[in-house]
Amino acid sequence: MKEPLAPAIYGLMAEFGSSTDLVVATRAAYAAGYRKMDAYSPFPIEEASEALGFHKTRVPLIVLMGGLFGGCGIYGLQYWINCISYPLNIGGRPWHSWPAFIVPTFEMTVLFGGLAGVFGMFALNGLPMPHHPVFNVDRFSAVTRDKFFLVVEAADPKFDVVNTHKFMQSLKPLAIEEVPH
Amino acid sequence: MREGPEEKTLLEDVPWPDEPPVMLPGQTYETVTDTIADAVLTRPIGLGWLSGFLIAGMFVMILLIAVTYLFFRGVGIWGIEIPVAWGFAIVNFVWWIGIGHAGTLISAILLLLKQTWRNSINRFAEAMTLFAVACAGMFPLLHLGRPWLAYWLFPYPASMGVWPQFRSPLVWDVFAVTTYATISAVFWYVGLVPDLATMREKAKHPLTKKIYGILAMGWRGSARHWKRYESLYLLLAGLATPLVLSVHTVVSFDFAIAIVPGWHTTIFPPYFVAGAIYSGFAMVLVLAIPIRKFYHLEALITMRHLQNSAKIMLATGLIVAYGYFFETFIGIYSGSTYERSMLQNRWFGPYSAMYWALIVCNIALPQLLWIPKLRRNIAFLFFISLDILIGMWLERFVIVITSLARDFLPSSWGHYIGTRWDWAVFTGTIGFFSLCMFLFIRIMPSISIFELRQLLPEAEVKE
Numbered sequence: 001m002k003e004p005l006a007p008a009i010y011g012l013m014a015e016f017g018s019s020t021d022l023v024v025a026t027r028a029a030y031a032a033g034y035r036k037m038d039a040y041s042p043f044p045i046e047e048a049s050e051a052l053g054f055h056k057t058r059v060p061l062i063v064l065m066g067g068l069f070g071g072c073g074i075y076g077l078q079y080w081i082n083c084i085s086y087p088l089n090i091g092g093r094p095w096h097s098w099p100a101f102i103v104p105t106f107e108m109t110v111l112f113g114g115l116a117g118v119f120g121m122f123a124l125n126g127l128p129m130p131h132h133p134v135f136n137v138d139r140f141s142a143v144t145r146d147k148f149f150l151v152v153e154a155a156d157p158k159f160d161v162v163n164t165h166k167f168m169q170s171l172k173p174l175a176i177e178e179v180p181h
Numbered sequence: 182m183r184e185g186p187e188e189k190t191l192l193e194d195v196p197w198p199d200e201p202p203v204m205l206p207g208q209t210y211e212t213v214t215d216t217i218a219d220a221v222l223t224r225p226i227g228l229g230w231l232s233g234f235l236i237a238g239m240f241v242m243i244l245l246i247a248v249t250y251l252f253f254r255g256v257g258i259w260g261i262e263i264p265v266a267w268g269f270a271i272v273n274f275v276w277w278i279g280i281g282h283a284g285t286l287i288s289a290i291l292l293l294l295k296q297t298w299r300n301s302i303n304r305f306a307e308a309m310t311l312f313a314v315a316c317a318g319m320f321p322l323l324h325l326g327r328p329w330l331a332y333w334l335f336p337y338p339a340s341m342g343v344w345p346q347f348r349s350p351l352v353w354d355v356f357a358v359t360t361y362a363t364i365s366a367v368f369w370y371v372g373l374v375p376d377l378a379t380m381r382e383k384a385k386h387p388l389t390k391k392i393y394g395i396l397a398m399g400w401r402g403s404a405r406h407w408k409r410y411e412s413l414y415l416l417l418a419g420l421a422t423p424l425v426l427s428v429h430t431v432v433s434f435d436f437a438i439a440i441v442p443g444w445h446t447t448i449f450p451p452y453f454v455a456g457a458i459y460s461g462f463a464m465v466l467v468l469a470i471p472i473r474k475f476y477h478l479e480a481l482i483t484m485r486h487l488q489n490s491a492k493i494m495l496a497t498g499l500i501v502a503y504g505y506f507f508e509t510f511i512g513i514y515s516g517s518t519y520e521r522s523m524l525q526n527r528w529f530g531p532y533s534a535m536y537w538a539l540i541v542c543n544i545a546l547p548q549l550l551w552i553p554k555l556r557r558n559i560a561f562l563f564f565i566s567l568d569i570l571i572g573m574w575l576e577r578f579v580i581v582i583t584s585l586a587r588d589f590l591p592s593s594w595g596h597y598i599g600t601r602w603d604w605a606v607f608t609g610t611i612g613f614f615s616l617c618m619f620l621f622i623r624i625m626p627s628i629s630i631f632e633l634r635q636l637l638p639e640a641e642v643k644e
Contacts, residue, residue, distance in 0.1 A: 019640055019642050020641075020643045021413060026404075031296060038403050040403055040404070040406040041407065042375075042402060042634055043407075043631040043634040044407035044631075045404065045408065047403075047409040048404040048407070052404055054405050054408055057408055058366045059409050060412060060416060063413075063416045068493065075334060078347050082531045084348060086344045088346060093348060097348060100347060102347040103350075103353040103434075104347065104353060106357040106427060107357050107359075107360040108356065108422070108502040110360055110364060110420045110421075110424050111360040111364065114364045114420050115363070117420075118413065119518060120413075121371075121409050124409055125409055127396070127400065128395075128398035130395070130399040132402075134269040134552075135401070140401075142382075143401065144379040144381070144382045144402065145210060145211065145377070145379065145383075146211055146214070150644060162423065181189075
């Protein structure tokens with residue numbers, strides 16, 4: 001079903017042949033005032049996300065929270081089991097023999113930190129998402145091979161099909177394509 | 182002091198004039214992508230692969246038969262009895278889990294140390310870890326006697342109202358091994374996602390495309406995604422680094438916490454970890470040498486990788502030798518009758534042949550790796566890796582069996598030998614491991630494509 005008020009296209013896509021061109025173009029687009037845009041590349045380019053003004057991720061925080069949850073959780077469980085629920089006398093050791101509890105605490109910190117990070121990263125990235133407008137452009141499949149793309153979304157307040165197209169042309173891309181919904 | 186390689190070390194990164202490069206020259210985004218992806222997508226299934234696969238499958242059948250009979254009759258079909266209740270099962274468990282360590286070391290520790298040569302070998306080394314841990318995990322479960330009650334090991338609110346005994350290293354082991362297996366699996370999968378997107382785009386058959394597409398989860402290489410991805414990858418490496426060191430440490434606690442002579446020593450954790458990495462790199466070479474030859478990956482897995490692995494084996498082998506030396510020294514220095522008789526028993530007792538064989542395999546022969554000419558000889562590297570794998574198995578056998586067979590009281594001494602069912606399960610897991618590797622190299626890109634693209638000179642952003 002078509003939404004009547006949505007813009008006709010998702011955005012404009014410019015294709016570049018090298019990582020340097022992509023970063024230069026992204027910086028220029030950011031300087032020109034575009035914000036709703038994204039750069040696509042076959043491998044991570046630190047400069048590209050910087051050029052988009054995307055400096056901080058929440059992934060480390062999620063890992064920290066996951067790790068704390070796992071570590072505190074298992075330590076608390078061990079304390080509760082050994083001191084409250086089911087105290088066992090093992091060689092006369094104290095109920096709260098904490099050195100013995102460190103190993104599971106460490107392991108669960110790593111496990112929950114790692115899993116929280118993985119699920120958090122995919123969730124923040126909005127994946128899995130098998131369909132995305134950029135896939136409507138045939139040339140875009142080269143993003144997993146050797147080409148670099150800059151997409152300015154139609155949702156950007158500064159976006160205007162004619163002007164943005166003109167601006168993109170000034171970046172000397174290999175090609176410019178409209179990205180349909 | 183020579184400066185270490187920069188983060189963006191490229192093809193030209195050659196520390197010494199005669200050192201081979203990380204990648205042979207002439208590589209581009211296209212060649213890297215095609216060489217690796219085509220080995221999976223377009224290469225026909227050859228006779229060599231098929232026969233290897235079938236032989237491995239035959240051993241898996243042996244494993245299935247052995248395990249079925251085990252379930253039917255119980256662990257009595259193994260040679261275990263009192264005093265040696267830990268037989269092949271524990272030896273094999275320690276051996277397999279040790280082999281896995283090299284994969285995590287390559288993927289995590291070498292990443293943090295910015296060793297860019299790791300990029301060509303981390304993918305299949307991680308797969309190796311995963312399959313080795315799967316083999317390792319089988320043994321304690323089968324050794325339980327009633328494997329269907331294995332979930333009792335986990336702390337869950339049981340209707341019986343009992344809980345695991347958290348002061349026991351065997352319970353620590355459950356946590357260590359499950360965490361290790363899970364983190365290795367997600368690390369491997371996260372690393373695969375961008376390459377699965379490459380496979381999705383390159384695959385021709387609609388069904389293949391669909392399967393890779395589902396696995397790639399719609400990865401589209403967005404800069405924001407990459408940023409979070411890289412951040413996570415680094416954090417996972419940071420989490421996995423202490424994990425590598427901890428898993429075999431916890432495994433060694435299974436022994437070191439006990440008071441059995443020959444086990445109760447503080448040298449065990451470091452010496453177990455070094456031994457694990459030692460045998461792991463041997464397995465990496467055993468896998469890398471045929472893979473690079475049969476899949477024509479010599480341009481991506483170069484002599485540099487083989488030589489570096491050989492050097493790591495030499496270094497960890499010396500740590501292991503130090504471990505043997507100190508075990509002996511402390512045994513004598515302690516003045517304990519039991520420790521001394523344990524040593525005497527190892528050297529001249531019923532298992533002395535295995536002890537001396539392990540000294541030859543693990544300490545004597547690998548010293549040949551000091552010779553640069555031999556480090557460049559692929560056949561020799563393959564041979565020495567097999568030798569180390571055998572040596573490390575013997576080491577675990579000697580540790581587990583000699584100490585248990587003759588402990589404090591001569592009247593309770595015994596003698597242990599593995600039965601045919603022990604051998605069937607052991608060789609069966611080798612078959613299972615090989616089968617998984619055979620499938621892996623035909624289904625997944627066995628080298629990380631996007632990380633190799635990153636190493637190319639053209640990948641660098643020129644300001």
